[in-house]
Amino acid sequence: MMKVMIEEFYQGELEKELGYNYRNKDSNNLRNGYSSNKFKSSAGEIEVSIPRDRNGKYKPQVIKKYQNTIGQDLEAKIISIYAKGMTTSDIESHIEEIYGYQVSDSSITRITDKILPLVKEWQTRPLEAIYPIIFMDTIHYHVRSEGQIVKKLYTLLLGLVFLKKKMLSECRLEKMNLQSFGSVKSRGVEDILIACVKV
Numbered sequence: 001m002m003k004v005m006i007e008e009f010y011q012g013e014l015e016k017e018l019g020y021n022y023r024n025k026d027s028n029n030l031r032n033g034y035s036s037n038k039f040k041s042s043a044g045e046i047e048v049s050i051p052r053d054r055n056g057k058y059k060p061q062v063i064k065k066y067q068n069t070i071g072q073d074l075e076a077k078i079i080s081i082y083a084k085g086m087t088t089s090d091i092e093s094h095i096e097e098i099y100g101y102q103v104s105d106s107s108i109t110r111i112t113d114k115i116l117p118l119v120k121e122w123q124t125r126p127l128e129a130i131y132p133i134i135f136m137d138t139i140h141y142h143v144r145s146e147g148q149i150v151k152k153l154y155t156l157l158l159g160l161v162f163l164k165k166k167m168l169s170e171c172r173l174e175k176m177n178l179q180s181f182g183s184v185k186s187r188g189v190e191d192i193l194i195a196c197v198k199v
Contacts, residue, residue: 003046004118005078009062012111014051017058029055039063041070062098074098082122129190131159136197
């Protein structure tokens with residue numbers, strides 16, 4: 001998740017530098033392949049491909065050129081972008097926080113447009129057929145919706161598969177927690193042996 005998201009950030013940045021997707025008509029600057037870099041994160045080492053331009057004007061922003069560590073704040077924001085329930089404006093505000101005030105609104109929109117398909121694909125990805133154990137917890141919180149303060153539930157399901165841990169689903173629910181089980185069933189889950197639920 002982290003690798004794909006960071007690479008899409010870079011692609012959006014380069015598109016802004018070139019003026020549009022492949023070539024800047026004013027400067028004749030072109031894409032010029034990729035270089036690779038390795039970053040340390042809490043999940044281990046991540047190798048990403050960084051796009052280049054022919055004139056060498058593009059300078060990576062989300063993670064600087066000589067930086068070799070991904071900050072925990074950036075990690076948290078990237079992971080939360082993948083979380084279900086975030087609107088386009090929520091994702092745009094997250095990206096704005098990542099970049100601060102260094103980029104324009106058009107750049108934020110350009111990067112958001114590149115990231116949204118990735119997020120939707122990840123949220124609907126096929127899951128394992130069998131999970132030996134799942135953990136389920138729900139947070140109750142109040143949010144403003146259509147001019148009113150309403151109560152929402154955010155449910156986190158964490159599934160354990162054999163020999164490794166894997167995120168099963170993150171769902172923001174309006175009503176009953178049982179909806180999350182319907183969601184994971186439609187994505188290929190056939191059986192859960194043990195469900196640990198906090199009540």
